[in-house]
Amino acid sequence: MIANGQALDGLLAPSDPLSTRTAFKKLNPLGRTVVSSTPKTLWEQDTAELPGSLAKLRRRARDFADKVLVPAALELDVTPQPPVGQWNPRLREVVSTAGRQGFMTDFVVPPPLGTAVVRASLYPVWPIVVKIEEFSRACGGLMLTLMVPVLGQCPFVLSGDVNAIRRFLLPAFREIKTGEPHPFSFAITEPAAGSDVEEGHGASVYTPGLIARRANGGWLLRGRKRFIGGGDLSKTLTVFAALDGEGMESWTCFVVQRGMAGFRPVRKELKMGMRASGTAELEFNDVFVPDTHIVGGLRKGWALNRATLNFSRIPVAGMGVGFARAALEAALEFACSTTLAGKPLVNYQEVQLMLAQMVAETKAIRAMVWHHARTFTPRQSVASMSKLYCTDRSLEVCNMAMDLMGNHSLLHANRAEKAFRDARLPIIFEGTNQINRLAVIEDIQEEVLAKCQP
Amino acid sequence: MARSRLTGAIETMLEEAGRFAHEVVAPLVEHPEQVLPAAQLEALTGQAAEVGLLPAGPEDDGLWGQAEGRTGFSLDALRLLAEVNGGVAFHLHRLALATRLRARLGLPGSSTAVAVSLQGHYGLGRQALPRLLAGRPLDGADIALLTDYFDLARHARVVVGGPWQTLIVAGFDGTHILWQEVARTQCAVEARPHSHGFDELQTSTVRRTATAVPAGTADTAAYTEAFYLDSLGMTAIAAGLVDRGLDLARAYAGQRRQGGVLVETFPAVAQMLGQISATARTATQQLAWFKEQDPAGEALAGLCAVRSTFHPACCVATNNAMQVFAGRGYMQDFGVEKLVRDANALRVLGGTPVELGLFVAEWERAR
Numbered sequence: 001m002i003a004n005g006q007a008l009d010g011l012l013a014p015s016d017p018l019s020t021r022t023a024f025k026k027l028n029p030l031g032r033t034v035v036s037s038t039p040k041t042l043w044e045q046d047t048a049e050l051p052g053s054l055a056k057l058r059r060r061a062r063d064f065a066d067k068v069l070v071p072a073a074l075e076l077d078v079t080p081q082p083p084v085g086q087w088n089p090r091l092r093e094v095v096s097t098a099g100r101q102g103f104m105t106d107f108v109v110p111p112p113l114g115t116a117v118v119r120a121s122l123y124p125v126w127p128i129v130v131k132i133e134e135f136s137r138a139c140g141g142l143m144l145t146l147m148v149p150v151l152g153q154c155p156f157v158l159s160g161d162v163n164a165i166r167r168f169l170l171p172a173f174r175e176i177k178t179g180e181p182h183p184f185s186f187a188i189t190e191p192a193a194g195s196d197v198e199e200g201h202g203a204s205v206y207t208p209g210l211i212a213r214r215a216n217g218g219w220l221l222r223g224r225k226r227f228i229g230g231g232d233l234s235k236t237l238t239v240f241a242a243l244d245g246e247g248m249e250s251w252t253c254f255v256v257q258r259g260m261a262g263f264r265p266v267r268k269e270l271k272m273g274m275r276a277s278g279t280a281e282l283e284f285n286d287v288f289v290p291d292t293h294i295v296g297g298l299r300k301g302w303a304l305n306r307a308t309l310n311f312s313r314i315p316v317a318g319m320g321v322g323f324a325r326a327a328l329e330a331a332l333e334f335a336c337s338t339t340l341a342g343k344p345l346v347n348y349q350e351v352q353l354m355l356a357q358m359v360a361e362t363k364a365i366r367a368m369v370w371h372h373a374r375t376f377t378p379r380q381s382v383a384s385m386s387k388l389y390c391t392d393r394s395l396e397v398c399n400m401a402m403d404l405m406g407n408h409s410l411l412h413a414n415r416a417e418k419a420f421r422d423a424r425l426p427i428i429f430e431g432t433n434q435i436n437r438l439a440v441i442e443d444i445q446e447e448v449l450a451k452c453q454p
Numbered sequence: 455m456a457r458s459r460l461t462g463a464i465e466t467m468l469e470e471a472g473r474f475a476h477e478v479v480a481p482l483v484e485h486p487e488q489v490l491p492a493a494q495l496e497a498l499t500g501q502a503a504e505v506g507l508l509p510a511g512p513e514d515d516g517l518w519g520q521a522e523g524r525t526g527f528s529l530d531a532l533r534l535l536a537e538v539n540g541g542v543a544f545h546l547h548r549l550a551l552a553t554r555l556r557a558r559l560g561l562p563g564s565s566t567a568v569a570v571s572l573q574g575h576y577g578l579g580r581q582a583l584p585r586l587l588a589g590r591p592l593d594g595a596d597i598a599l600l601t602d603y604f605d606l607a608r609h610a611r612v613v614v615g616g617p618w619q620t621l622i623v624a625g626f627d628g629t630h631i632l633w634q635e636v637a638r639t640q641c642a643v644e645a646r647p648h649s650h651g652f653d654e655l656q657t658s659t660v661r662r663t664a665t666a667v668p669a670g671t672a673d674t675a676a677y678t679e680a681f682y683l684d685s686l687g688m689t690a691i692a693a694g695l696v697d698r699g700l701d702l703a704r705a706y707a708g709q710r711r712q713g714g715v716l717v718e719t720f721p722a723v724a725q726m727l728g729q730i731s732a733t734a735r736t737a738t739q740q741l742a743w744f745k746e747q748d749p750a751g752e753a754l755a756g757l758c759a760v761r762s763t764f765h766p767a768c769c770v771a772t773n774n775a776m777q778v779f780a781g782r783g784y785m786q787d788f789g790v791e792k793l794v795r796d797a798n799a800l801r802v803l804g805g806t807p808v809e810l811g812l813f814v815a816e817w818e819r820a821r
Contacts, residue, residue: 077648078647078648189781227781269785270785271784271785271786272784272785272786272791272794272795273784338576339602340575340576340577340580340599340603341595341598341603342602345576348580395773399766399769402798402801402806403801403802403806403807404806404808405802406576406577406802406809407573407612407802407803408576409650409802410614410649410651410657410802410803411612411649411657412646412647412648412650413646417650417798420650420798421795424776424784424791424794425784427777428780428783428784429781432777432780433777434723434777437722438722
């Protein structure tokens with residue numbers, strides 16, 4: 001907070017008689033209750049808008065991010081990925097600590113089995129977006145490592161298959177709470193595919209990249225999956241495959257576990273950003289998956305996949321908020337610590353204008369995410385519009401931060417360029433933002449078609 | 455007749471530059487996920503001199519040479535080079551600029567391992583720099599700002615270039631731009647690995663530590679010229695990145711099928727290809743105009759105005775190229791993400807869009 005009597009150039013000091021800080025004190029009690037004049041940080045202002053349980057979660061997540069993620073972020077961003085299947089020791093320690101602190105067992109399942117914030121009034125996606133903003137703001141790659149498991153766990157929850165939750169989720173949660181990592185992954189993308197996994201026409205001419213053939217007591221999976229977040233280290237994967245001789249409508253969700261014969265991650269990608277997290281190509285060479293490892297039933301995979309994406313695109317929008325905040329905070333720190341003609345840059349009007357725009361953009365996308373997270377049931381148009389809008393604006397905030405910092409923004413240590421590289425990925429994954437635009441229209445088709453009637 | 459001989463000579467030089475780019479540079483950078491080693495960059499510098507991109511001797515004239523038609527040649531050659539590798543293009547551009555500056559200013563340095571630093575430690579000197587370059591009176595605040603802005607002993611500057619032993623630095627003596635060539639040993643140089651863009655080059659922050667340095671040469675007009683040529687070179691390099699983005703995106707969209715249909719036929723993709731192409735075509739028109747201008751004040755203001763919108767458009771264009779590739783575009787081995795980072799670097803080197811806009815507004819304010 002700015003000390004009393006001081007002011008930035010061109011602005012009223014808080015102690016000035018004309019400042020709202022001073023003038024509002026003269027309002028009568030009723031007036032004082034409807035306007036605010038108490039100094040608060042941006043973070044405090046936002047946190048005050050949350051229900052108590054989520055405010056507490058936000059505080060806890062920020063504390064964890066500051067103490068555990070931020071110190072590891074730059075190092076893990078530039079350290080080459082270890083060979084497939086091996087942990088970077090520092091990453092393992094981060095994941096282990098997150099598990100011990102309850103950040104990896106908080107999807108839907110309440111204590112004592114899990115650590116989720118469960119309130120009848122809260123849709124489960126809201127705690128996720130609160131947490132994901134704090135983690136993304138610290139490091140995209142670490143956030144992805146810690147949040148991808150939720151994606152992998154979604155089919156269990158959305159299937160409503162209590163038995164599957166009991167058999168696959170709860171034992172993993174017990175393991176995680178002891179500090180032993182148990183990553184989950186969600187495997188849909190195939191080597192020859194991309195956004196057409198969810199594009200309507202694509203489904204009609206789909207050539208499966210992973211096929212399940214019937215075998216005694218189960219299924220044999222053969223083929224490949226690509227661009228699978230955390231897939232190189234995951235112990236449990238929800239893998240979607242077409243049944244032999246059938247198309248995408250036959251997609252079925254299979255649980256594949258590390259160590260199953262014939263399953264192996266074959267390579268990892270070299271990415272622009274989110275580099276602490278491995279992105280793997282997976283090989284399935286007649287992997288036998290027993291019938292008991294089918295989630296939600298045969299041919300229910302397509303619906304589970306779409307439902308998962310509808311659920312997860314709001315958190316992806318939340319990533320955008322986190323990256324925008326990372327860029328904003330980097331720019332603000334730079335503007336306060338760098339001087340020109342003896343004054344911190346933040347005194348110059350053009351710098352104030354850029355910062356104000358970044359604050360407003362970040363606040364606006366957070367408002368959209370929190371609003372939809374609060375009222376949201378997994379609806380395609382809402383999920384897609386949140387994802388596309390917030391991630392696009394997030395990158396723009398990163399551009400603004402880089403503009404504010406000028407050529408200093410190129411330096412890795414200043415974190416703005418990292419925020420840009422991290423922010424660029426959510427514009428592509430979980431359906432490109434172009435596909436998500438079409439998904440918005442697809443979901444309001446009935447309304448649109450009604451207007452097309454002569 | 456003289457004109458056609460000149461045109462023919464320039465065309466021949468451009469063919470040489472094209473061969474150099476495609477036959478010498480391209481094989482070394484065909485794996486964009488692998489950084490070009492410094493030794494190979496140095497070797498390329500030598501080979502660039504052999505094909506006339508850099509002067510091989512005192513009588514030679516490379517990029518940014520003074521002979522007639524050299525500005526146009528420089529722009530076309532840099533654009534060609536950047537289409538293959540932005541970092542190599544930027545390196546040769548700055549080396550050639552250093553050569554021109556040395557010749558104009560009579561600086562004694564002869565090392566080919568030289569870098570240039572035109573900007574002060576932050577921004578473009580707000581309103582004070584355009585006033586100085588326009589020859590308008592400076593008030594006390596302007597002088598104080600420029601003195602602080604250009605003070606290399608007080609503030610570290612970001613320097614991007616190949617390996618360097620000497621640095622040609624713009625400073626301010628209270629009235630004029632003051633040029634000095636300082637040795638690396640006279641500076642505190644902090645290497646900044648993993649910087650955004652231009653992976654082939656070295657990014658560092660530099661502060662002068664030595665108190666005894668050459669007196670320097672005062673020449674504000676030389677600064678205007680250098681700022682103009684540097685900006686022009688970066689514009690051409692950005693255009694080359696966009697050209698490359700268009701080639702890659704168009705090729706990919708022409709072979710990638712979605713739903714059984716080539717993605718280039720989808721409006722979502724065609725829109726992006728159209729924006730990339732529009733940016734490249736705009737660059738062609740802008741560069742054609744600027745190559746005919748004298749490197750002086752009005753042209754500089756015009757170029758700053760163009761760059762304030764052109765570089766953001768280049769960033770959108772390279773991002774669009776990446777988006778056409780979708781997930782593959784994010785992977786280093788496809789080469790598109792590097793175009794995005796290089797375009798970002800050019801957006802903030804030599805003045806950001808905001809700073810360039812302020813520069814132009816102040817230039818025109820009291821005209």
